[in-house]
Amino acid sequence: MVKPKVAFFGMTSCKGCYFQMLLANEKLPHVLGSIDIVDFWMLNEKPGACDSYDIAFIDGAVSNSENAELVREVRKKAKYVIAFGTCACLGGIPALRNPDEKQHNAYHRLVYGRDIAIKSYPHADPVRKHIKVDYQMYGCPINEREAVEVVRDLLLGKMPREPDYPVCVECKKAGIRCLFKDGVPCLGPVTTAGCGAPCPASRTACDGCRGPLGDANWTEEAKLLKEHGIDRKKMQLMFSKYTGEKVK
Amino acid sequence: MRKSYTLDCLTKVEGHAKLEVEMDGNTVKKAEIAVYEPSRYFEHMVRGKPYDLVPTISQRICGICSVIHTVTSIKAVENAIGVRVSQQTHDLRRLLLHASNIHSHTAHLFFFAAPDYLGVDDVMGIARKRRDVMKLAIDMQRISAGIVKQIGGRSLHPVNCRVGYFNSVPDRNRVNSMIAEFKELKKMSEKTAELFISFKYPEFENKTQHLAIDEKKFYDLYEGDIGDGDGGHFRAVDYNKHLEEETVYRSTAKYSKFDGKSYMVGALPRLNINHRKLSPSAKALLKSSGIKIPSFSTFHNNAAQALEMVHFCDRGIETLEEYAERGMKPETVKIRPKAGEGIAACEAPRGTLYHHYRFNAGGKTTYANIMTPTCQNVGNMESDMQKWMPELIRQPDAKVKRSLEMLIRAYDPCFSCSTHFLELRLKR
Numbered sequence: 001m002v003k004p005k006v007a008f009f010g011m012t013s014c015k016g017c018y019f020q021m022l023l024a025n026e027k028l029p030h031v032l033g034s035i036d037i038v039d040f041w042m043l044n045e046k047p048g049a050c051d052s053y054d055i056a057f058i059d060g061a062v063s064n065s066e067n068a069e070l071v072r073e074v075r076k077k078a079k080y081v082i083a084f085g086t087c088a089c090l091g092g093i094p095a096l097r098n099p100d101e102k103q104h105n106a107y108h109r110l111v112y113g114r115d116i117a118i119k120s121y122p123h124a125d126p127v128r129k130h131i132k133v134d135y136q137m138y139g140c141p142i143n144e145r146e147a148v149e150v151v152r153d154l155l156l157g158k159m160p161r162e163p164d165y166p167v168c169v170e171c172k173k174a175g176i177r178c179l180f181k182d183g184v185p186c187l188g189p190v191t192t193a194g195c196g197a198p199c200p201a202s203r204t205a206c207d208g209c210r211g212p213l214g215d216a217n218w219t220e221e222a223k224l225l226k227e228h229g230i231d232r233k234k235m236q237l238m239f240s241k242y243t244g245e246k247v248k
Numbered sequence: 249m250r251k252s253y254t255l256d257c258l259t260k261v262e263g264h265a266k267l268e269v270e271m272d273g274n275t276v277k278k279a280e281i282a283v284y285e286p287s288r289y290f291e292h293m294v295r296g297k298p299y300d301l302v303p304t305i306s307q308r309i310c311g312i313c314s315v316i317h318t319v320t321s322i323k324a325v326e327n328a329i330g331v332r333v334s335q336q337t338h339d340l341r342r343l344l345l346h347a348s349n350i351h352s353h354t355a356h357l358f359f360f361a362a363p364d365y366l367g368v369d370d371v372m373g374i375a376r377k378r379r380d381v382m383k384l385a386i387d388m389q390r391i392s393a394g395i396v397k398q399i400g401g402r403s404l405h406p407v408n409c410r411v412g413y414f415n416s417v418p419d420r421n422r423v424n425s426m427i428a429e430f431k432e433l434k435k436m437s438e439k440t441a442e443l444f445i446s447f448k449y450p451e452f453e454n455k456t457q458h459l460a461i462d463e464k465k466f467y468d469l470y471e472g473d474i475g476d477g478d479g480g481h482f483r484a485v486d487y488n489k490h491l492e493e494e495t496v497y498r499s500t501a502k503y504s505k506f507d508g509k510s511y512m513v514g515a516l517p518r519l520n521i522n523h524r525k526l527s528p529s530a531k532a533l534l535k536s537s538g539i540k541i542p543s544f545s546t547f548h549n550n551a552a553q554a555l556e557m558v559h560f561c562d563r564g565i566e567t568l569e570e571y572a573e574r575g576m577k578p579e580t581v582k583i584r585p586k587a588g589e590g591i592a593a594c595e596a597p598r599g600t601l602y603h604h605y606r607f608n609a610g611g612k613t614t615y616a617n618i619m620t621p622t623c624q625n626v627g628n629m630e631s632d633m634q635k636w637m638p639e640l641i642r643q644p645d646a647k648v649k650r651s652l653e654m655l656i657r658a659y660d661p662c663f664s665c666s667t668h669f670l671e672l673r674l675k676r
Contacts, residue, residue, distance in 0.1 A: 012286045016311020016404045019355065023393055028386070034377070063286040093308040094291040107292040112495045112502070120286040141311065142406045202408040203416040207304070209636060235524030237297070 004155060007039035009074055011060030011067045012094055012124060017085040017142045024144035026224035026226070031151055052077050053136050055154055059084040061094040061124035068130050077130040080154060083127045086140040086149075086242050090211045092141065094124035095244030110145035124244070129213075135160055140209035140242060143195050162192040167206050170197035179205050187238060190216035209242055265661070267652060269633060271641055279633035281626050281656075282339070291616045294432045299325050299585055299611045300411055306603065306618065307405050312355060314405045315348035315396060317603075319470070322411050324603040328590025329484075331412045331583055336576055338470070339567050340399055340414055343426075344406065345469045345594070347395035350388065350433060351403075353515075353553045353599035355446060356660045358385035360651045361550050364654050365447040380566040381443070387438050391429050395564075397420055412581035420575035427568045434561035436605065437554070438533065440534040444554035445537035449547035450651065456628055457509055458517035461595050467522040467559055469595040475521045476506075477542060484593035487602050493619065503627050504619065510627030512597025515552035516543060527562035530555055546632055549658045553597070562603055580667060585611025596621050622661045629656055 004090050009020070022028070038050040056078035075081055093160040100107060102121030128132055137146060153160040167188035171178065179186040179200055187208040188200065199206050225235055240246060286327060290309055294302050303321040306313045319341050326333060358381065359371045368377055375382045393403035398418055400406025408415045418426065422546035424587025461474025473481040474490075479493040482490050492505045505511070519526075519534075528532060534541070534555055539548055587609045591600050606615035609669055640648050 002622055010287060014308050014311040014314065016308075016314060018267070019311050020404050022355070022386075023572075037372070063288075066284075067286065093293075093305060094288060096288050096305065099268045100292070107289060108287070111287070111289055111291045111487040114495050116287075116495065118284050121291075140308070141402075188555060198397070198402045204401055204410075207407075234298075237301070241301075 003034060003036040005050060005052065006035045006151075007050065007053045007073070008056045008057045008075075008077070009039070009070060009125070011043075011058060011071070011088065012063040013060030013085065013087040013092070015059070017118045017139075018044070020141040020144050021147055022144075024148050028071060029149045031148055034155060035151065050077070052163065053079065055080045055082065055083045055151070056200065058088050058127050059082040061087040061091050062121075062130055063094060063124045064118070064120045068125075071130050072126055079155055080134045081127075081131065082135045082137055083094065084137050085142050086138055086211060087101070087124075087152070088127045089136040089138050089215065090243045091126045091245075092125050092242050095126075098123040099240075118155075120138070134160055138162075138192055138210035139195055157234050163192055165193050166215065166225045167191045167193050167195065167197055167200070167210070169193055170195065171200050174201065176200045179203070180228070183228065184224050184248055185233045187221075187242030189224075192219060208238065210244055212239070255564065263513060265656075267419075267656070268634070269637060269652070271637060274638045274641060275579060276634050276637045279637060281629055283626070292603075294613045297613050298452060299329060299605075299607050299613065300583075302605060302613055303409075303411065303617075310616065311404060312352050312662060313348070313596045313601075315344050315400065316469075316594055316601055318400075318409055319345060320592050320594040320596075320601050322409065322601045323594065324590045324605050325411050325594035325607075326590065326606050328588040328605055329583065330588065331581060332447050333412060333581070334579060335412055336417070336579070337569075339416065339570075340417065340468050340482055340576070341409065342468075343564055344409065346398060346401050346430075346564045347399070348391045349469060349560055349597050350557050351392035351396060352439065353442070353557055353660075354385055354388040354392065357364075357440065357550060357553060358382075358388075360657055365659070384436055384439060385540050388440070390434065391433050391436075394425055395429055398426060407639055410454070412583055413579050417578055419575040421566055422585070422638075423571045423575060427565055427572060430561050430564040430568065434462070434529075434558060434565070437557035437561050441533050441537075441551075441554040441558055444551045445462075445533070445539070447550070449545065449550070450654065450657070452546065452632075452636050452639075453544040454628075454632050456631055457506055457511035457522050458542070458544075459506060459511050459513055459600060459624075460518040460521045461593065461600060463525075464522050464676075466527070466563070467525040467527075468558070469560075469606045471594075474593065474600065477521050483668070484602065485591045486617070487591060487604075488617075491602075491619065491624070493623075502619075504624045504638050505627060508622075509629045510531070511624065512546075512628040513621045513624050514549055515551040515556055515597070516546070517599070518595060519552040519556060519559055526555075527559045529562060530559035533558060546655060547588070547658050550662065553660065585609070589615075598622060598662055610617070616662070620662070625659050626663065629661075 056074050083089045085092055101122045150160045170193050184205050186205040188206040190213055191206050192206045192210040192213045265283045268280045294305050302316050306321040309317050338439040363370050372466055397403040401408030458477045459474055463472030473483050475481050494503045523541050589606045591604045602619040604617040608614050620627040640651055
C-alpha cells in the first residue's frame, strides 16, 4: 500500500503545536508508521522537494508576503489542508497587533529602532483568509488526541468533524466544578471544545484559546461576566485575545 | 579565489534562519547569520495590556520554552508592582523549570543533535535504526511534560502559574508521584549523559566570554546574579548597563554584546560557571566524561545539557521530599496594581532570558523589552564561524555546510523566539 504523503509547513508562530504533537506518545509510532512525512521544515534536510501532498498541515499566522505565497503554493499541491493551531485558524496571539494596523511603522520603530530586510504585514492573518482550509484544528496549543484522530479519520477516508459544543461540556464530562460557582469569570460557555478542559481542571478560567463557538450565546455570557465585575473594555480584550477582531 | 556559500534553510532548529559566508582564499570576508522569521512584535503587543495578562501573552513567544517565558515574565511583573511570594511558590516554579529544562533538552538532544552523531539523517533515522534511543527520548518527553502539566496545568503554555501564586497546588499524593517520576527521569538522564559524553565531537574551540546565572549556593535556573566566569558579577536589573542590543538590517533578530564583545549563554556557560555546585551524581559523570572545565568547545554544549539534566533531577527530588509529609497548601495573594518598573532574569534551556516591563498606576503595560538567549548567541555563532572557516575551507562544500550546521545547532538555537531564523550562503 502506498502511504499517504503528509507535510508540515510553518508560518509565524511559537512552534509549540509540534511539541504538543510529540506528547501523543503511544499513538505516535502508529500514526508515523501509517504515513509518509515528505516535508517537515523543522526536521528534514531537503524541504519543499515534493510536488503533491495528501495532507498538508499549516501552523502559524500568515504574516508576510512570503508566508502568503507559500500557503497558496501548498493549496495547489495538497488534497487536504489543515490549519494547525489557533494562530493558523484565527490569527491567534500574533493577531493581537491587528487593531494597531495603522501604527505599524511606529511600533516597528519602537521594537527595532530601524528598517530591516524582512518585511512583515501590519496584521497577522488566519490561513483561511488566503486559501480554502479543509479542517480547523483549534487550540493554543492543539490537543494531541484531536490531531491523531484527524489523521486517522482522513486515512480512513472520512472527513473529520470540528467540535460544535462548548468547553462546559468538557468540564461536565470530567466532573470539574464550574468556576462560576467559585466566582471566577470563565469563557468556557462560548468557547469551542476539544481540549479536555485542562485549565478549569487546575482551577484556572478558560480564556478562549480555541476561539468562539459558532452559535454561542454572547448576550448571556456578557451578562454573566458583567455580574462578575468585568467591564466592557476588559470583556472586549477577553473576547478578542486570540482573534485580534473587535466583538460587538 | 573568492568563494561564497549560502545555507538557505537551516534545519533541525526551531524557526527560520540562514547563513552567509564569504571567503577570499583563507581569509573570512563575511560570516553572517540572518533570521528571516517574520517580525512578531511581542514588545509592542503587550503594551496597554493589564499586568496579569502579560505572562499569558509572553509565554507564546516560544513553544518549547513557554514555561521559562511564563516564569521570567511573572517575576518581572512581581518586581515591578512589588508582590511578595511564598517559599512554596518559589519551589513550585523551580520544579516547573527543572522539568521543562529536561523536556526542552531531550527534544533538542534526541531529535535535533543526535542524528549528527549517530550517522543518520534525521529523527526518522533514529526511529528506524536506534529504537532504544528513540524510546528513551519519547519516555523522557512524556514524563517531563507530565510533571509540567501537574504543576502548570498544561504541559505547554502553563495556565496555573500566576502573578503571586498558583491557582491550584499538588496534593500529597501528587508530590509523591512526582518524586517517583523525577527518580525515573534521573536514571534516564544518566543514560542520556553517558550517550552524549561518548560522542566524538568536532575539535574546535573558541575562547569567548561566557555568561550565566551564578547563584551563591545552587546551580540554579531561577534566581541569582549573572556571573562572567572570572569572578565578576552583575545584577539582572543592571542588564542594560552591561548588555547592548543592536538591530541589524539583514535580520529580524537583534544582536547583543557584553561590554562590547560577543558572548555565549546556554548549558555550557552554566556548567563552566556553576560546575562546583553540581549534585554528586552529576559531578561524578562530569569527571568520567574527561571534559576539561572550563570548556570553550561549542560542541560540548550538547554534553553539558545532558549532564545538567542529572543535576536538575536531583534538585527536583530534594525539593519535593520536603513536601512529601506535609503536602502543599493552597494560597492566594491579594495584588494591588501600582506604577513601577521590573526586570527579571532566568536561565532558559538555551541560556539567560531577560524580561523587562514598566506599568502605569492602573497596572497597564507602558514598556516591554525581552532579550532571548538565541539573540544573545547569534553574535557568538558568527565569531565561531570566523574562527573555524579558515580551517574548514580546505574541505569540500558539502562538508563545510554540514559542519557549520552542526555548529549552529549545538547552541540549541530557537529562531522563532529570537525573531526576532537559518539558510548558508558560502562564497569562496
